[in-house]
Amino acid sequence: MSNDIRIKKGLDIKLKGAAEKTLDSAIVSNTCTIRPEDFHSVIPKLILKVGAKVKAGEPVFYDKSNENVKFVSPVSGEISEIIRGAKRRILAIKIQVDKTQTYKDHGKLDVDAATQEEVLGKLLNSGCWPFIKQRPYDVIANPDKAPKAIFVSGYASAPLAADLDFTLQGKEAELQAAVTALGKLTEGAVHISVGKNSNSPLASVSGASIHKVSGPHPSGNVGTLINKVDPINKGEIVWTVSAQDLVIIGELLLTGKFNAERVVALAGSLVEKPRYFTTKIGSEVATMIYDKGISKDANPRIISGNVLSGKEIRPDGALDYYSNVITVIPEGDDYELFGWNKPVFNKISTSRALTFSWLNSKKEYDLNTNTNGEHRAFVVTGGYEEVFPLDIYPLQILKACMYKDLDEMEALGMYEVAPEDFALTEFVCVSKQPHQKIIREGLDLMLKEIG
Amino acid sequence: MSLKRRLHILKRKYRGSKMAPAFNAIHTFLFLPDETTHGGTHIKAADDLKRTMNTVIMAMIPCLIFGMFNAGYQHYAALGDIQRVSAGFLSPEFWTLDNFLIGLIKILPLVVVSYGVGLGIEFLFAIIKKHEVEEGYLVTGMLVPLIVPVDIPLWMLAVAVAFGVVIGKEVFGGTGMNILNPALTIRAFLFFAYPTWMSGDKVWVHGAVERAATPDAISGETILGSLAQNADVGYSVMDMFLGFIPGSVGETSAFLILIGGLFLIFTKIGSWRIMLSSVLGALAMGLIFNWVIEAGVVGSSSKFYGLMNTVWWHHLLIGGFAFGTVFMATDPVTASQTNKGKWIYGFLVGFISIMIRVFNPAYPEGVMLAILLMNVFAPTIDHYVVQGNVKKRMKRLKAKTA
CATH class of the missing domain: 2.40.50 (OB fold (Dihydrolipoamide Acetyltransferase, E2P))
Structure with missing residues (x-):
């Protein structure tokens, strides 16, 4: 079964320093x-x-x-x-x-024959459960409530994201086992999105409905997939799993070992040779970023995750639990003379107000972390809608979160969203408002008040 | 030590003090600040509010310069010192230094007073409320000199600006929170507080007021004024389009406003939805009135005859309609904020503008009141548009549970 999803609204942010498709093994982290x-x-x-x-x-x-x-x-x-x-x-x-790794044996599970309880118990006991998140609220799923469907995005459209076709190569067996197991946990379907022109190993798994997505970012966000396939209504729950975590789940089911190994992209304009590494969750990023990576006198921002929704970490920090990309971009803590009115050629903009990124949509940019302006009240309208493909009014839902009107948040579709869905609106925001934080706080409030 | 470094040290020194907002406002005009992202997206698009506002101001500059020449031109032409324009937009009678000097002397003080008083109040509120100075007034301050008559006393303008900024904007919480367009609030205040000054036929041409009731009296009648009295207009359509007519400082040249509007649409700063639907609304109302005249419902003895009988599309060229549509109806804070809402809002602005223009005998300019009226209703329009989305979601839920 295959369905096409085409996104028109959105924005592809093309940055310098995409990872080359070569795989290195990272030095084992201490x-x-x-x-x-x-x-x-x-x-x-x-x-x-x-x-x-x-x-x-x-x-x-x-x-x-x-x-x-x-x-x-x-x-x-x-x-x-x-x-x-x-x-x-x-x-x-x-x-x-330890120098030599020992694994706790959780025992294999024959996924085809297993019952729902067996799968559930196995995932909970083996520590694979945190990989399964739920919406509403974008938190780790509650194992006591069955979801109406499970969604997996096998297409990464975020800037400098790890190419899932590459990182999942050769993991067909693990993916299949994980998808079969997830299928037991829901009465509905397991929905998987893959890129339209990709040869993803996910495209051939059985027991799931495969959707081919195309269009600009956020076409690869799982939130977009949910909204286009089967939007969440009040009282319903869906689960989401990242594609790279399916591999860990699959390996556990096949071998009984929790192998936290993950293929991670090291990308960004400050990296000398951007490429892929095999490493483990929680490893020090220093094991990767200094090997043909950042030069000594650079002033870098190191991000565990992508540039839109990743976390800032220090050079001695570690890869976080869910990310499969480490991005290194320059810090932008410098002033720019008349930066607010002079013509701009080296930054991305969705407007044409003396900004010229519309001239060449293929150009790759070297953006830094400067905010390009100060925090202001919401003034400009209509810009968010151009990069927001969900059937939700972004400005109105953000304002509802800010004045904490629970009824309005619910009515406007708060159950359907996660902070990462608002990453692009935050990127283009003229008033430099922290959209993802506003949404996260709104979700936390609902979780606390409504549950 | 470079200027950048010195200002950085000063900024550190002022941080947390009362003067910080005032210092930062000036500092950020020179330098894009060194702020970096924390939490949320690590990169941001190039646009900020200053750039947005600056784009709108750039679109208005041609109107301002034209207005300066036009002030002198109308003055000398009314006195009979120079010939009326003869050679289209680049007529030599119009683009003379004499014309420009009159305009410069009359209009530059208007700009200075508008920005001085308005920004002064903005700075004051920023310091009291301890927030950064927001950029909203940059556009308002430029709009105000363009929508007032050329001979308006400066004290009157200062009072109106103070009223408009405080009551129209700051009491609601400042930029982004206001319900009414501040520039139009200022205009409306002038109109209702000093009606004898702001209407009639004497204020639109420099020198007409002081010469009134003397043997040298000159007429400063606008086209709308003539039409309202069922009088002959006396200007060709081309004059109206290019702007060689008396009127508010920057509102006369539909041609330059059109260029400004196209620039705003191209830069994606102005909403094309509002501009287009407003023009459609005005044309619709114009056609209705033309039809009423044709059907003989209103005879030539009626006091509405002159304006009703105006060819439907001429309404776009006369009065402040074009300027209001392009620069004031599109104010994102006070207009509708949803795309569907913008269509409805714009259409009604145009429609009601022409309706008020025709039916208001005292002051035949409807755009100001129409936009203010629609500003008030914009949240209501948005409410119903958003409710459509909410209903859809509820329907989905019902279909599921049923």
Whole structure:
């Protein structure tokens, strides 16, 4: 079964420094860092203490609100440090990595014969559950409520994103196992999107409905897929899984091992030789970014994730739990004389107000992190709609979140969105408003008040 | 030490102090700030509010310069010192230094007072409320001198600007929060507070007021004024289009306004939906009135006859319609904010403009009141457009549960 989805509204941001399709192995990281803040709205309860030995796949903490949701160590080693912040909140758990890796054996599962309970139990116990997120609210899925459908985006349209066709190569068996297993968890279908002209290994999996998407970013966002295929209504739940996490889930089901290995793209204009690495979740990024990467005197912004919705990390930081790209772009902490009125050729703009990016849509840009202006009240209208393909009024829903009108947020479609859906409107925003933060806070409020 | 470095040190020094907003406002005019993204997207598009506002101002500059020449030209032509234009847009009678000097002397003070008073109040509010100075007034400050009569006393303008900025904008929370277009609020204040000044036939040409009731009296009648009195217009259609007619400072040249409008549409700053639908609305109302005359419902003795009988598309060229449509109806804060809403809003602005123009005997200029009226209704239009989306979502839910 194949359906075409064509997106017209959106914006492809073409940046310099896309990763070449060559694969290196990253140097094995000495420490592995798990940051509970990667798992939004989870309050961690530690199982192990500093000094404890863990195997890869052994639980380290669980979610306070749901004991069944366990978070496992991606590596084997010894817990060396637990960094806490204000009110003893856990900021990071550091694990000293063993020279030889040992894996906890979770046992194989014959996915074709397995029942729903077996699949559910296996995923929960093995620590694969955090890979499954739910909408509404864009948080880790609640295992007690079955979703109406499960969505996977196999097409990455974000700027400098890792090409999923490349990173998933040769993982057909794992993908198939994971998709079959997910199919048991929902009464509805597993919807997978692939690029129209791609040869994604996902295109040939059975037991899922495959959608071919085309058009500018955010055509590859899972939120766009949901909105075009089967939008979420009040009271309904859908689950989403990233394509690269299907591989980990699949491998666990096939071998019983939680292998946190992931193909990660190192990209961005400051990287000397952008390419792909095989590494593990939580690895130090320093193992990758300095090998033919950033020069010593550069002033870089290192991002775990893509430039639109990734997290800023320090050079000694670690790859976060969900990302498969590390982006390095220049910081823009400098003044620009008459930058607000002179003609601009080296930045992207959707307008033509003495900005000339419309002249050449194929040009690749070297953008830095300057905001290009100060934070203002919402003034200009009509710009967001041009880059926002969902059937939702973006400006109105943002304002509803700001004045915290729960009824209006619900009516305008808050159950359907995640912060990343508003990344492009944030990028083009003339008033430099933090759209993703506004939406995240709106979702948190709804989660707290409505649940 | 470079200027950049020195200003950076000063900015650090002022940070957190009361004067910070005022200093930053001036600093950010010289330099795009060194702010970087934190949380959210790590890169941002090139446009900011200053660039947007600046684009609108650039679109108005030709109107301003033309208005300066026209002020002198109307003055000398009324006195009989020079010939009427003869050779189209580039007529030598029009583009003379004498004409320009009159305009410069009369209009530059209007610009200075408008910006001085308006920005002064903006700075004051920014300091009191401890936020950055927002750019909204940059456009308003340029609009105001263009929509007032050339001979308006400066004190009157200053009072009106103060009223418009405080009551029209700041009490609602400043730029982005206002309901009424501040420039039109200023215009409306002038109109209602000083009606004898702002209407009649004496204020539109420089020198007409002081010469009134003397043997040298000159007429400063606008085309709308003549039409309202069922009098002969006395200007060719080409004059109206190019703008060699008396009227508010920057509103006369439909030609330059058209160019400004096309520029705004090209840069994607102005909403083409509002401009186009407003023109359609005005044409529709014009056609209806023409039809009423043709059907003989209103005879030539009626006081509405002159304006009703105006050829339908001439309405676009006379009075402030073109200027209002291009530069004021499109104000994104006070117009409808949804794309569908913009069509409805624009159409009604045009439609009601011409209706008020014809039926208002005291002051035959409907655009100002029409836009202000539609400003008030814009949120209502948006509400119903958004409700359409909400209903669709509810229907989807019902179809699912049923």
